Amino acid sequence: MSVQIGNIELGEFPLLLAPMEDVSDPPFRYVCKQNGADMMYTEFISSEGLIRDAAKSRQKLDIFEYERPIGIQIFGSDIEHMREATEIASQVNPDLIDINYGCPVKNVACRGAGASLLQDIDKMVAMTKAVVEATHLPVTVKTRLGWDDNTKNVYEVAERLQDVGIKALTIHGRTRSQMYKGFADWTLIREIKKNPGIKIPIFGNGDIDSPQKAAAWRMEYGVDGMMIGRAAIGYPWIFREIKHFFNTGEFLEKPTxxxxxxxxxxxxxxxxxxxxxxxxxxxxxxxxxxxxxxxxxxxxxxxxxxxxxxxxxxxxxxxxxxxxxxxxxx
CATH class of the missing domain: 1.10.1200 (Non-ribosomal Peptide Synthetase Peptidyl Carrier Protein; Chain A)
Known part of the structure; x- marks a missing residue:
């Protein structure tokens, strides 16, 4: 069964390239695409920057035909501005719009954007609804398990965001307070995938750094696909290595x-x-x-x-x- 987001066909078990600030630009995406990434995203783009027409934000909207399917990822703390930013991003004709509710870094999360919205689910739902209504494109979301260990609320988030029309959800198996420390925990991701009410694709993200781990976690957590971030930096071969291992059970030779x-x-x-x-x-x-x-x-x-x-x-x-x-x- 092919995984589908709106009308985008992604194959049986897609491997997605994560949106990474200062990394996931078109040159990096090019080499990842050549090595088997099934879908990619731009670096995250500030809604405020798009509305103000800031050069840096505008340049991040550059996408190329060979990259498709590609999503533009936006973040912000103001619902109206997110709506406007969605309209601007939709004009450059990406395949989808993705909302960042996962970024843990201070200058994003402490300004009420990114992972910060995990502290205010009502606002997150209202913002998502505004974005969905502002575009003809499929809307997806990337988020984390919760703000901290006491508020792992992504199960509720998944249901409520699906209700307002998102077409896929990627979950990073850490809380905001963990940043990138410790280990990613995918057990909640598995629970969401098993929830009979969830009909959209669920992608797991966090700590996938080898073909054998990808294969083991695919079996163990039952996700529809995986998003790979840091393991692809300087090593775009990770995508083809994982695919080869899935298909043959054998390791591909390392790049010379x-x-x-x-x-x-x-x-x-x-x-x-x-x-x-x-x-x-x-x-x-x-x-x-x-x-x-x-x-x-x-x-x-x-x-x-x-x-x-x-x-x-x-x-x-x-x-x-x-x-x-x-x-x-x-």
Whole structure:
């Protein structure tokens, strides 16, 4: 059975790329899509920024045909502004609109947005209803288990948000107070999935970082699909590795150094294409250590990569990395 969100067909057990601030931009999404991500989201976009026409928020609306299906994720604390932001985001023709009720960081949650709305479910429901009514697109939600251990209210949230028209729900298995610490607990996610009243797809998120864990949790928690975030940073191969394991029960070979260099170079090229040479090179710097994580004595190359200022220089260093390490590992 294919998982469906509105009229979007996602296949039997979709793997979604999480919306991550300063990470899930078009260049990063490109390499994840190439490696098997079934659906992706933009970085979260402030409703206030969209209404004020702030350049940074506007740029986050950039989506490309090859990325489909893709959702635009918005967040905010004012219901009317969320309605307006939904209308603006719908105009660039994404496949769906996603509402962020999960972001735990201070400058979002302490301003009444993101995970903060887990403290006021009535407002969350009213906001969701306003967003659903403001667009012709399917609306989905990403949230957490609750604000803290004493208020794990996502079971009620799931029912009430489904009632006002959301088409899918992604749940991160932590509370807001946990931030990203400790372990994700998917037991409540399983209970929601088992609730006979819940008809929409339920996606699990949090701590999926290997094919065997993905396979074990798929069986154990019965979700309709999984959203992967931090494990994909610098390692977009996670999607194809999980799919291969699902299909064959075998592990795919890890990417070679040459493949890592190749995908890193593609990411850089897309970054420059999208943001221009200066910003494209600068914004790529945060990714190098992740692409080459676990490689011995890489520090010297990393320093070169993060100080190089042109595509040509970086390309030269990447060739050197491929040559030196491939020879060592042969």
């Amino acid at each position: 150094i040459a493949e890592r260099v190749d995908v890193c170079r593609t990411h850089l090229e897309k970054s420059i294409e999208w943001k221009g040479p200066k910003t494209g090179v600068f914004e790529m710097r945060r990714h190098y250590s992740n692409y080459f994580k676990g490689i011995d004595h890489f520090k010297e190359y990393r320093m070169k990569l993060v100080t190089a200022s042109t595509f040509e220089e970086i390309n030269e260093i990447l060739f050197e990395v491929a040559d030196n390490y491939s020879a060592e590992m042969a």
